[in-house]
Amino acid sequence: MRIAILGGTGNIGKGLALRWAYKHEIIIGSREQSKAEQMKESYEQILLENTTKTCNISGVKNDKAVAAADIVIVAVPYKALKSLVDSIHPFLTNQVIVSLVVPMEKQNSYLKYVQPDDGSAAAELKKLVPDAIGVVAAFHNLSARKLCNLESHLDYDVVVCGSDKEAKKKVIELIEDINGIRPLDGGGLENAAIIESLTPFLINLARRNNLHELGVKFV
């Protein structure tokens, strides 16, 4: 698969690039070509230190990344979502978009989920893109630190919400390519709010209990 990764919110995007680069073609997207190239080089460096396998990473501007991709990972902050979609809209044809976006804001020392009028960031994104584009919500509840550390053994569940069954199936298959992550079907896109809202909940929980970045496992 050709996977465009746009934005690196909380470094989940970076972690996914590193974990998929052995098997898929990774296209790092950024607003600036130079920044995309920088990221590509730093990711390649990490991969070279960890494997002798061939990895396929490139770095280009967001619109070019999207034009070349089958799957588009959107990992930008919520406030950048609308302008990102505006910039890539003309290049959306039949890709699947995966939303990692979480609308949240600081309240005292903790984070609070700010539910968009459409119910979730993923549902809002779905309204912003052409009808043919399948939108799936996933990867909100992982530890980016562990995902980025290729020596770290993962043991997480990733809940995948989406109303386009074909799109969801593709994303579930991509998740199965990462050792130690079990994809779980979370139902339609109308269920995305709860997995988005778990992100600030997990961050606050870690902070309150002096724990490292938390992911989730259903047992």
Place this chain on the structure above:
Amino acid sequence: MRIAILGGTGNIGKGLALRWAYKHEIIIGSREQSKAEQMKESYEQILLENTTKTCNISGVKNDKAVAAADIVIVAVPYKALKSLVDSIHPFLTNQVIVSLVVPMEKQNSYLKYVQPDDGSAAAELKKLVPDAIGVVAAFHNLSARKLCNLESHLDYDVVVCGSDKEAKKKVIELIEDINGIRPLDGGGLENAAIIESLTPFLINLARRNNLHELGVKFV
């Protein structure tokens, strides 16, 4: 501690009774004396099959259970909450109440969290009881089946939300008495909605993915 357990929604109440009976005094409450006695006997039978240790369980009407307790576990369905509180209100003096209540309803084949106007069932309960009574929300995201099976090895996290710090501390200590459950501080009672809403989410997730009853572990 003298722990009153009122109601057995999803059998979490039963599981807690069985797991605590070795160490604490358990008072099973029910609307009817005869039903409370029946439950007491059936729990004692299970405990006798599993241990030679002395266990202390009694079964009485809800109001008597509350009058005799330090901690009151409220595990009734949401629709029974108001009338339960009405019946025990005169006997509330300085107990700590632990709410396991989850307002949810069926929608097609799945469950949906129905958020009360007060934000959560626990927050609503807090408004219904005398000011001096500490209310804590906990035990929403456990597998009742595993909790009730004393041979089952547990490995769960229980998030505890409550704004009364002393009350929350007591509940956290009680959770530490159950092997395999780690209590985590979830902050104030205003955070109870997310742990309540995780209950239908987990039930739906299990159903969609053909899994057994799910609990949660933060890793």
